[in-house]
Amino acid sequence: MRQQYQLHTANAIDALNNGNIDVVRMQIRLAKLAADKRLAAKRREAKQQPAIVTTIVTEEIPPASWLDKPVKRQAVGYVASSKQTMFILLMCWSCAAALVSNALPKNSPTAPPPSTLQSRSIVSGYPVEGRITSGIGWRTHPVTKVRAWHAGVDIAAPNGTPLKATGDGTVTLAAARGACGYALFIDHGTQETRMCHLSAYAQGIKAGKQVKAGDIVGYVGNTGRSTGPHVHYEVRDKQQRKIGAMAYKHLINAAAEKHGVDPLLIQAVMWKESSFNPNASSGKAHGLMQLKPSTGLEVAKRLGIKNPDLFDPATSVTLGTAYLAEMLQQFGKVELALAAYNAGPGAVKRFNGIPPYPETRNYVTKIIAKYNQLRS
Known part of the structure; x- marks a missing residue:
């Protein structure tokens, strides 16, 4: 569990340096899960044998990157009591959580201007102005009632409100897609934007169509698994799944x-x-x-x-x-x-x-x- 905590914390810091906030969130939650399990185990040991002494030895830390080679680390002969071990883990977790929380973007009650997105992003802003009803993160789905990761933002707007492309790119999908309803995917090179629950597409919008930032590409709707007129808007890093595999x-x-x-x-x-x-x-x-x-x-x-x-x-x-x-x-x-x-x-x-x-x-x-x- 200690090695898992170290791995996920290292991955979170690497993802933070790369500007991949979604991976940062995932790795921090995994690190917290590992730390919680470690602390629970230590509490049980403390109840059974208060004087237990634990040796912290770092032999090998798994690589944070899929391509990195394992790095051998010299053993550290530090000996700590169970209470000291818990304190160290708590301090490490607090530092990592504070580091990431300060870097995470904060949700605004309305769709913010382009400057709120990462400066290195090739897309900018949101496709429509409106009220953000659900941000990126864990949530209980309003329809299925299942707790799951929400990878985009839901922006409420009147049915039929025009949606604009947030960057230059090529339409890769303009069709019905299950729970997503009428969906529109645009390839921007290293990134992809996704819009779901549309009521209709703009004239001429189909797979293979080249679009420019600001072009009207569709209209807000309530199709698919939806509770009201809105657009689910998502920006995907094409390397995200590869990073997930690395972890x-x-x-x-x-x-x-x-x-x-x-x-x-x-x-x-x-x-x-x-x-x-x-x-x-x-x-x-x-x-x-x-x-x-x-x-x-x-x-x-x-x-x-x-x-x-x-x-x-x-x-x-x-x-x-x-x-x-x-x-x-x-x-x-x-x-x-x-x-x-x-x-x-x-x-x-x-x-x-x-x-x-x-x-x-x-x-x-x-x-x-x-x-x-x-x-x-």
Whole structure:
């Protein structure tokens, strides 16, 4: 837990230096989770044996970057009591939290001017003026009532209000997209902007259309999973998912070696299942590898893990990889194992192959494509 705390704190500082606020938030929450678990364990030890002495030894700190090599550190022979250890962890956490909180942008009650976005950003401002009803961060979804990460800002405005492009770019999607309703995605090079819940598109707007900053591209609506006229606006860094994978490289490699699964396949599954969000939840499945609680309990029992927490990154990767290894051993082919991971082994046996469910077939196709991309 101490190593996890150190890793996530280092990743948060690296992301802060790179200006990636979303990754900073995620890593700080993971660091706090690791610190809380460490403190809880120390409190239990203190109750049982108040005079316990703990030796803090740093042998090797996992790299903060996917490409960095492990750095060997000289052991530090510092000895502290359990109370001193808790104090040190609390001080480290407080410093990291203060550092990041001072750098995070504050939400305004109305859509702010372009200057509020990162100065290095190639997009500027918001597509419409209005009241921000939900900012970036964790929230309970107003419709599904499930706690999940909200990656953009919701801006309330009258139905039919024009939406403007926030930067020069190329339209990559202008079509209905599930809960997003009528969606509009614009590629700006190193970034992508997304708008959801539109009522209509501006004339001539379709995939491949070149747009300039300030061009009217669509209109505010209430389509998809929405509770009122607004636009969900999101700016995505194209490197964000790669950074997410970097944060869990040590967990992926450890699980891959233990269970004999290609680490790139684990990464591809994690990419599809949760986009590297450790608190992702569909309501039925949770965590980085999106296991159902019943499946997680079964695998944990076989591995001798008691009371598994599927939202804990290490537990989720371990159990998810073990279950994927079981499916690979049972069905022999990667495609069938992925289908079983998604729809259950019973469905694969019943149809003697990949089940004819559109969701499952799309799931297998996307993971295989991602896996081949990572291997190339």
